[in-house]
Amino acid sequence: MLTHLAGPFVIGIDAGGTKTRCVVLTLGGTLAGCGTGPGANPNSGGDTAGALSTALREALGDIDRSLVIGGVFGIAGAGSAGRPAAVTAARSAWHAAGLRGSPAVVTDIAVAFAAGTTAPKGIVVFSGTGAGAAVINDGAIVQRADGYGWLVGDQGSAVWLGREAVGAALAALDGRARATVLTDAVPRALLGGAVVAQLDGARCRSRHRRALALAGSTVLPGAGGGSTLVLAGPAEPAPNPQLAQAIIKEVYGRPPAALGRLGPVVADAATAGDAVARQIISEAAEWLLRDVDAVRPALGDPCAPVVMHGSVLREGPVADAVRAGLTDRFAEAPRRAGDGAVGAASLALRRLGYPPPPPARVDSGQRSR
Template sequence: MVGGVFGIAGAGAAGRPKAVAAANAAWRALGLPGEPEVVTDIAVAFAAGSPAHAGLVVFAGTGAGAAVVDDGEVVRRADGYGWLVGDEGSGVWIGVEAVRAALRAYDGRGAPTTLAESVPRLLLGEAAGPLLADVDLKALTLGSGDTGAAAMSSGAALPQAVLKEVYGGPPAGLGRAAPLVTAAATAGDEVALRIVTEAARWLLADVDAVRPTLEEIIGTARCGDSGPGVVVAGSLLEEGPVAEAVRAGLCERFGVEASVADDGTLGATRLALRRAGRD
């Protein structure tokens, strides 16, 4: 018997035909008989973090959301809708919030923040140097001296350069700014702290949305019980302030420490062995 499992992003209902066709083509190209099973990358992420047949996975990388998984099938999901209409709490969402915070500091609508300097340095590279030289960085980042529009009186080109870079590149590219925010939050920047706190709040709201379905499947665990499989996946949930807040929230809700998803190969292998009755 030959079998396999492909975990593919976008393999839910909307993108399933294309994902299945791609998986089948790759399978045939290897000269293997039969057809592989195609599941979402969410199901694979859960299996990569837990050997349990059912449980919950919270994911926050380029995208974000939470899902209840039962035997390799996503039975309930919250968010994961993409950068344009969802993915609150994701790296891209945090990156967008970082740019917004910088722009608000520039025009006087927002509080001073170190993101007013770090964001253009990231997005513009060496070109940021001359533009930043024309602004009052102490005012924009620390709040000393003039703030907002006054601090930008001779540096109006800076926000326009940031905007040109943002709208000229792929939206997912803004996820590069997420580490800037988490680092600034760790250093005590109040604006960055608000962003990471809001990111964690969105992710735990996703958890609360799908929690009733999980409890219907396996019941509610108490602290110390073996409980359900609870997994976190994605770069934002490996370490840092968002990871710490989300993991603490998961422990409060389910009484277990969340495990971190391993490489997706492990998850796909677990699912394939289970399908073959060898788990």
């Protein structure tokens, strides 16, 4: 925190499903403060007002509130359906911090684009807690595809990857599908190795007792009276209902956004060559590229920049596949976004008539979402 910097200041917030980031910039684009808070999207279990307040107070520190002349809050779920609640939460946090006026409220999609370019118009494809693509013009969404939340959309997001991974692991555990690295990796990531070992040990002991009980009565009378039925042990490992139920309890006991922590698990399994994980990764990239294809007609300018944003598109197999697909579709390679909170502050500067700093110039020390 560089509180000795002279104001005035602007504030930018990128409030996603799993993390809220806040920065304070001078009018020249120099970082004066930064803060973090928990996820703010109410659709995935976040407390919007509380998350905004936490990040805002930390970023401001002892900065003179009277020197803050504007701000932009990019909030996940702040589209037309959730905008009234997002605006109310933003104003509540702003005033609770002792600031005058009110911040502008946009979706986190708009600040994601601004985090990758100073151009006013272009395409952003994003995949973090949520996922989708949009054409942006001067901070406003011209057209969007997906970004509809974990329940009915967000295909290709970290949460979607997690949900697919859990589904694949459960299908293998109860015998509906073939084995995959995810059968072991998912429960270990969700429950921890000690719990998985304990459940596996209990299962093995139960199977051993069952085998001993059957050892002395493997020949039973047949249905016809004169024939017999010989019981044999299973050729394949029996399903593990205890482990499956433990996974279910963990998944449903946390907010949906928590599934996003399994995104790296799927990426690691795919990189190691697991066929099931590779299929999930391929489908994620396909969904994200379909989003781009859906909004591309609204772009107009074929030379406008394309920005990739979010944890899934920062690095890894999904990012590599989407980057390759975008390079094939456009005149130049896509740009990688920086801190979304800096993007929001850049929009605040633009709205006040000041030039936004190049995205790579301001480094808050932490990546968004």
